[in-house]
Amino acid sequence: xxxxxxxxxxxxxxxxAQPTEGLFPDPCFSCENLGIKPPAPVHASMAWYWxxxxxxxxxxxxxxxVEGVEIFLVFCGTDGDEGAVEIFNxxxxxxTSAFLLGDEQIWETPEQIQSRFARLYGLDE
Numbered sequence: 001x002x003x004x005x006x007x008x009x010x011x012x013x014x015x016x017a018q019p020t021e022g023l024f025p026d027p028c029f030s031c032e033n034l035g036i037k038p039p040a041p042v043h044a045s046m047a048w049y050w051x052x053x054x055x056x057x058x059x060x061x062x063x064x065x066v067e068g069v070e071i072f073l074v075f076c077g078t079d080g081d082e083g084a085v086e087i088f089n090x091x092x093x094x095x096t097s098a099f100l101l102g103d104e105q106i107w108e109t110p111e112q113i114q115s116r117f118a119r120l121y122g123l124d125e
Contacts, residue, residue, distance in 0.1 A: 002069045004087040004095040005107060012085075012105075031061040031072070038063070039092025042072040045110065049076035049084065052114075052123050056080075071095070082120065084113045 049059035057078035070090040077083040083100035
């Protein structure tokens with residue numbers, strides 16, 4: 001069984017605003033660039049971050065093959081130090097999620113992460 005949290009901690013090299021080759025787990029394949037449609041929960045997560053943060057950040061859905069297991073990762077980054085990651089299995093079930101603040105990773109639920117962004121940026125929840 002893949003430990004998604006440990007995999008991300010091991011492979012996330014430094015705080016970044018967007019997935020960048022060499023600084024993000026490699027190889028990094030965007031679902032959009034691959035022409036694949038991620039599971040609905042992955043798409044919904046990415047859409048929330050994109051809608052909420054598009055004025056000062058972005059969101060990406062990425063596909064990885066880790067130890068023969070297909071996973072989807074939603075990553076968002078802002079112009080500041082804040083970001084988030086949500087990792088899903090191939091069926092779209094959430095495996096883990098974290099609020100990213102500089103070098104710190106705060107592992108919590110997507111709802112808690114969205115509430116943090118709402119408080120920080122005055123967003124509607």
